[in-house]
Structure formats: C-alpha cells, structure tokens
Amino acid sequence: MPMKPSHSNGGTDPKNVVEIRDLVFRYGQDIPVLDIQSLDIKKGEKVFIYGPSGSGKTTLLGLLAGVLAAKEGSIRLLGKDLVKMTAHERDEFRGNHMGYIFQMFNLIPYLSVLDNITLSCELNRTRKGRIPNGELKKSATSIAQELGIAEYLDKTITQLSVGQQQRVAVARAILGSPEIIIADEPTSALDYDHREKFLKLLFLECRKTQATVLFVSHDRQLEPLFDRCISLKEINRA
Amino acid sequence: MILPRLAYHSLKNRKFTTILTITSIAISVALLLGVEKTRLGARDSFNNTISQTDLIIGARSGPIQLLLYAVFHMGDATNNISYQSYLHYKNDPRVEWTIPYSLGDSHRGFRVVATSEEFYQHYHYRQDHGLVLAQGKAASDVFDVVLGADVAKQLHYQLGQEVVLSHGVSDGGGLEHSDKPFHVVGILDKTATPIDRSLYITLEGMEAIHIDWQSGAPPLPGHETPVEKIKKENIKVEQITAFLLRTKSRIQAIYLEREVDTYEGEPLLAIIPGVALSQLWQGISYAEDGLRLITVFVVLSGFLGMLIALYTSLNERRREMAILRAVGAGPRKILFLLVLESTFLTLSGIITGTGLVYLLLSVGQPIIERQFGLYLPIKPLSMTEWIYLSATFGGGTLIGLVPAWKAFKNALADGLTIRV
Ligand SMILES: Nc1ncnc2c1ncn2[C@@H]1O[C@H](COP(=O)(O)OP(=O)(O)O)[C@@H](O)[C@H]1O
Numbered sequence: 112m113p114m115k116p117s118h119s120n121g122g123t124d125p126k127n128v129v130e131i132r133d134l135v136f137r138y139g140q141d142i143p144v145l146d147i148q149s150l151d152i153k154k155g156e157k158v159f160i161y162g163p164s165g166s167g168k169t170t171l172l173g174l175l176a177g178v179l180a181a182k183e184g185s186i187r188l189l190g191k192d193l194v195k196m197t198a199h200e201r202d203e204f205r206g207n208h209m210g211y212i213f214q215m216f217n218l219i220p221y222l223s224v225l226d227n228i229t230l231s232c233e234l235n236r237t238r239k240g241r242i243p244n245g246e247l248k249k250s251a252t253s254i255a256q257e258l259g260i261a262e263y264l265d266k267t268i269t270q271l272s273v274g275q276q277q278r279v280a281v282a283r284a285i286l287g288s289p290e291i292i293i294a295d296e297p298t299s300a301l302d303y304d305h306r307e308k309f310l311k312l313l314f315l316e317c318r319k320t321q322a323t324v325l326f327v328s329h330d331r332q333l334e335p336l337f338d339r340c341i342s343l344k345e346i347n348r349a
Numbered sequence: 350m351i352l353p354r355l356a357y358h359s360l361k362n363r364k365f366t367t368i369l370t371i372t373s374i375a376i377s378v379a380l381l382l383g384v385e386k387t388r389l390g391a392r393d394s395f396n397n398t399i400s401q402t403d404l405i406i407g408a409r410s411g412p413i414q415l416l417l418y419a420v421f422h423m424g425d426a427t428n429n430i431s432y433q434s435y436l437h438y439k440n441d442p443r444v445e446w447t448i449p450y451s452l453g454d455s456h457r458g459f460r461v462v463a464t465s466e467e468f469y470q471h472y473h474y475r476q477d478h479g480l481v482l483a484q485g486k487a488a489s490d491v492f493d494v495v496l497g498a499d500v501a502k503q504l505h506y507q508l509g510q511e512v513v514l515s516h517g518v519s520d521g522g523g524l525e526h527s528d529k530p531f532h533v534v535g536i537l538d539k540t541a542t543p544i545d546r547s548l549y550i551t552l553e554g555m556e557a558i559h560i561d562w563q564s565g566a567p568p569l570p571g572h573e574t575p576v577e578k579i580k581k582e583n584i585k586v587e588q589i590t591a592f593l594l595r596t597k598s599r600i601q602a603i604y605l606e607r608e609v610d611t612y613e614g615e616p617l618l619a620i621i622p623g624v625a626l627s628q629l630w631q632g633i634s635y636a637e638d639g640l641r642l643i644t645v646f647v648v649l650s651g652f653l654g655m656l657i658a659l660y661t662s663l664n665e666r667r668r669e670m671a672i673l674r675a676v677g678a679g680p681r682k683i684l685f686l687l688v689l690e691s692t693f694l695t696l697s698g699i700i701t702g703t704g705l706v707y708l709l710l711s712v713g714q715p716i717i718e719r720q721f722g723l724y725l726p727i728k729p730l731s732m733t734e735w736i737y738l739s740a741t742f743g744g745g746t747l748i749g750l751v752p753a754w755k756a757f758k759n760a761l762a763d764g765l766t767i768r769v
C-alpha cells in the first residue's frame with residue numbers, strides 16, 4: 112500500500128501520518144487503559160512521547176502497530192483506519208509501512224545479522240518491492256555501513272554488543288523505507304553517550320526516507336533532540 | 350520463501366533436540382518399515398519354502414498335516430503310500446518330474462528324509478533356487494547320507510563322517526540303527542528353508558536299515574544282515590511316505606489334483622503347496638497384527654517426543670515470536686512456521702528411518718538369512734509401506750498442529766510484548 116494523497120477520508124489533513132480520534136482501549140473488560148480524544152502527527156515529524164512506567168506507552172504503540180485491536184474510535188495511519196481493518200490487514204500494514212524497535216532483544220537469535228536486517232523485507236512483499244530487484248543485500252549493506260555495523264553482517268547476533276544490536280534493529284526498521292518508525296524505549300539499555308549517538312543515527316536514517324518517528328520513553332533526558340514532545344498523561348483521559 | 354528458511358534455521362539453532370527428535374521419529378519409522386518388511390519377508394519365505402512343485406501327494410489325511418511332514422519335515426504321516434501308486438504318477442505322460450519322500454527316522458533330533466536323486470535335481474525353493482551341494486555329492490549308495498546345512502554346522506559333521514540313524518522321530522531314547530551306519534557323502538548349501546534341518550539318504554537306504562525288522566521291532570543282536578551283503582540292486586522299495594510332483598503344464602495340475610483325490614488304488618490326497626502354505630500362514634499370522642499394533646505405538650511415542658520438544662521450546666521462543674510479529678508476521682504465519690518445523694522434523698525422520706531400514710537391510714540381509722533362515726529381499730517401498738509412510742507424515746503434521754496452535758495463541762496474547 113504505497114502512500115497516496117487522501118481524498119477518500121474527508122475532513123482529515125493529508126499531511127497527517129497519524130490521526131487518532133476518540134480512541135478508547137481496554138484489556139478485556141477492565142477499565143480503559145487509554146482514552147485519547149485526539150492525536151495528530153505530521154509526516155516526517157520526530158515525536159517524543161513520555162510517561163511513567165505503566166502509563167500505557169507500550170499499549171499505545173501496540174494499537175498504532177495494529178497488534179492490539181481497538182473497538183472504539185479511529186486510528187488513521189497514512190489515511191487508513193486500523194480500527195476498520197481485519198487483524199490480517201493490520202499485520203500486513205505493519206509489515207509494509209512500519210519499522211518497530213524494541214527496548215532490547217530485537218534480533219532473532221538463530222539468524223545472521225544480515226538476515227535479521229532483511230527479515231522485514233523478506234516477510235513483506237510490498238516493502239521489498241520498494242527496493243530495486245536483487246538489491247536487497249546491497250541496500251542492507253549500505254544501511255549497515257552508515258550505522259557502523261557492516262563488518263558484522265555475517266556474524267551471529269551473540270557476537271554483538273547491546274548498542275550494536277540496537278543499531279541492527281534500526282537497520283531492519285528502516286530497510287524498505289517504511290513511512291513510520293516506532294521505537295519503544297530503544298535506548299533504555301544504553302548509556303547516555305550511546306543514547307545520543309543512537310538517536311542521531313536513527314534520525315539520519317529517517318531523514319533519508321522521510322519517515323515519521325514515534326519514540327516513547329519514561330526518561331525525558333533525550334527530549335531536546337526531538338521536534339515535538341507529548342506527555343501521554345496529558346492526552347490520555349483514562 | 351522466508352518461512353521455510355526460518356523454520357530450518359530455528360531447528361538448526363536447537364540442533365540437539367532437533368537431532369534427538371528426528372532420531373526418535375526415524376527409529377520408529379525404521380521399526381514400522383522393518384516390521385512390515387520382516388512380515389512380508391517371513392510370509393514370502395514361508396510361501397516360497399517350496400517352489401516349482403505343483404502337487405504334493407501323500408496318504409489321505411489333512412492337507413496341513415501333509416504339508417507339515419512333506420515340506421517342513423515336522424509331525425508324522427499316518428500312512429504310507431505304495432511305491433506302485435508313486436510309479437503310476439511318475440510315469441504319467443503329463444508329469445515332468447517327481448520327488449519321492451520316505452520319512453520316519455531321525456538323527457539327533459534332525460529328521461531323515463529318504464529320497465531319490467531327483468531331489469537334488471529338481472527340488473526348488475524361493476522361485477528358482479535349486480539345491481547346491483556345498484561339498485561332496487548326492488547320496489546314491491545305500492549307506493550314503495547328505496546333510497542339510499544346519500545339520501552339518503550344528504553337529505560339526507564333515508564328509509566321510511559315520512552317522513548312525515535312530516528309528517522314529519523322537520529326540521533321543523529311540524532305537525538306533527547302529528548296526529548299519531551311514532557315511533556323509535555330501536553337504537548341502539544353506540537354503541534358509543527346512544531343507545537345512547534334515548539329513549538325506551536314498552530310498553534304498555531307508556529300506557536297508559529296516560531290512561531285518563519284524564513288525565516294528567528291531568532284529569535280535571547277532572541276527573542283523575551284515576552291511577556287506579546289502580546291495581542296492583537287491584533292495585526293493587515297497588512304500589514311500591509322499592511325493593512331490595511337477596506337471597509339464599500348470600493347467601494339468603488342477604486335473605491331476607482331482608484325479609489323485611479319486612485314485613482307485615488307495616486313498617490319496619493331493620495338495621497345491623502354495624494354497625496350503627498360505628492357509629497355514631493365515632492360521633499363524635494373528636501375531637502380525639499384534640506386532641503391527643506395537644509399531645503403531647512406537648510411532649506414536651516418536652511423535653510424542655516431537656510434541657514435547659516443540660511445545661517446551663515455545664516458551665523460550667516468545668520473544669522471537671514477538672519480533673516476527675513486529676516485522677509483520679501475523680499469528681497465522683507463526684502457526685505456519687511451527688507447522689513447517691514439525692513437518693520438517695517428521696519428513697527428516699521418515700527419510701532417515703527409511704534410509705536406516707535399507708542400510709540395515711543391505712548390511713544385515715545375509716546375517717538375518719543365516720541366523721533366522723529369513724530371506725528379506727531389498728525391494729523398493731511397497732504400496733502398503735507408502736501408505737504407512739504417508740500416514741506417519743500425516744500424523745506428524747497433525748500432531749505438529751498442537752504446538753503450532755499454542756504458538757498461535759501465544760502470538761495473539763503476547764503481541765509485541767517481549768517476555769524474557
Ligand atoms: N496484556 C495485558 N493484559 C492486561 N493488562 C495489561 C496488558 N499489558 C499491559 N497491561 C496494563 O496496561 C497498563 C499499561 O501498560 P503498558 O502499556 O505496558 O505501560 P508502559 O509501556 O507505559 O509501561 C498497565 O497497567 C498494565 O498493567
């Protein structure tokens with residue numbers, strides 16, 4: 112699903128990559144964890160979302176990634192409403208349009224570094240289609256070069272430090288130019304120097320593909336590096 | 350396709366359990382095929398205990414009884430038949446050859462079969478295998494004896510050895526024909542049939558050892574006819590126990606069978622060995638079903654091993670699943686991945702097990718034949734065996750659905766949550 116200017120979703124701003132309206136989410140029958148009236152994020156924005164542990168950051172990202180299904184409200188990504196999609200469509204959408212970076216343990220232990228990087232494209236045809244035929248390895252290698260991990264491509268992941276592993280995760284998230292990069296506290300396992308370096312690399316890559324970055328953390332230290340900063344507590348009415 | 354590659358690498362990553370699982374499936378498959386091949390081999394060996402013989406003819410009794418004493422040299426004949434009747438059929442123009450048998454004596458537990466030289470020429474087993482003398486020559490003189498392969502081996506007899514036969518067939522305690530010893534003139538090659546477990550003398554030899562006997566009692570000491578006085582030409586064979594018959598054309602066997610059954614000279618019985626053998630086999634083949642049932646359970650336990658291996662791995666693989674989900678794999682792809690793994694394990698097990706059977710067969714065939722008298726032909730997989738393998742494959746895939754379903758549920762519940 113390549114990005115198209117939206118004419119079919121009347122009233123919404125085509126510049127918005129993320130558009131949340133009246134979203135209510137609860138786990139099972141419990142009280143809502145999230146209740147967000149409105150959240151808009153523009154194309155290419157680097158957004159920092161903070162909140163203490165347990166405030167629902169991961170839940171929000173799960174909803175945006177389409178792994179969790181919301182029943183109330185709408186979550187429009189690139190003009191498509193996740194709430195109206197089937198689970199399968201959401202999986203496909205995530206694979207093709209998003210890069211996801213976890214806090215840690217981002218890599219499949221039994222695949223080489225290169226295979227870990229190309230996994231997102233191997234699993235999603237549309238995403239792979241954005242890379243010229245037969246150049247997947249070449250693209251992966253050039254991204255790895257920029258991230259300073261090119262020499263590890265054939266290694267197994269156990270030979271990498273945590274920082275290197277996170278950079279592999281960035282490479283995988285960015286390969287195939289997805290429009291949205293979602294990062295769930297990806298720097299919490301790194302020390303401050305490495306955090307900043309990591310973020311700068313991430314931003315550098317995202318600028319090339321004009322990807323929008325959603326970054327959540329409980330730690331506001333990195334806030335100044337972002338275009339915009341949102342407190343989850345403030346937008347969440349639950 | 351990325352998923353098969355993932356499945357392969359994931360299994361490779363758990364090399365030890367993967368190899369164990371494949372081994373346990375391979376062993377059960379090997380057992381399944383092994384039992385089937387042994388069963389077929391046993392049945393074939395059994396049905397081919399004798400071949401190229403169209404009819405076995407003896408005094409009227411039960412067909413199984415006739416089969417037992419004429420082919421397996423077991424049990425007793427109730428009656429003899431006259432040599433006259435034998436000659437009647439031997440000289441019939443439709444008959445190609447006959448082999449006369451006269452039974453009743455033994456040597457250290459092995460039966461003694463008195464026969465003619467036609468036996469060495471015409472007797473066949475397992476389609477076209479004829480008798481071969483490993484050493485020496487066929488018995489032709491009155492006191493010549495030829496040994497079956499097992500007899501020679503177990504008793505450590507050599508050519509020239511003196512052999513004293515016992516009257517009757519009970520092992521030990523019988524009266525010995527010690528006044529008329531025989532000499533080993535030949536030893537037969539191994540046939541893996543009852544042939545190996547008997548001794549062969551001439552019809553005249555059989556008459557000779559009983560020459561002085563009066564109504565079932567041995568001669569008094571000192572009243573025996575000396576061996577030197579017994580000449581083959583002077584011995585007249587009066588009776589035999591049974592004979593094997595080969596017709597010139599198979600169709601005639603049917604007619605001859607009917608004729609024998611209504612023979613006017615004396616009550617006779619003719620049996621077609623193939624028919625009687627398979628009847629007898631059916632009677633004892635219930636053991637096969639038990640054996641097959643056991644192998645089914647062995648296969649099931651092989652699957653259980655796979656189930657345990659895959660199922661217990663799932664917990665430690667949750668973060669792997671979360672990563673796969675993050676890069677766009679739906680729960681269905683996770684399910685498919687696990688099914689691929691179990692399929693791969695089952696298939697590898699089947700291939701390894703089948704290979705193992707053929708390997709063992711090619712190595713063990715001569716040993717099995719020597720040790721158990723069981724000839725196991727190395728043949729491509731039969732229809733039944735293909736069905737067994739397909740069923741195993743289907744079963745393995747089906748059982749693989751259990752951990753796959755569990756992974757599917759995990760994937761739904763965990764989403765992107767990484768559990769460490
Ligand atoms: N799978 C789940 N089932 C039920 N409750 C959950 C589940 N995951 C998270 N929660 C609850 O939702 C709330 C928000 O959790 P989470 O989104 O993980 O917060 P954060 O990422 O900000 O630490 C917490 O109270 C947590 O207990």
Ligand SMILES: [Mg+2]
Pocket residue numbers: 168169170295
């Ligand atoms: Mg969290």
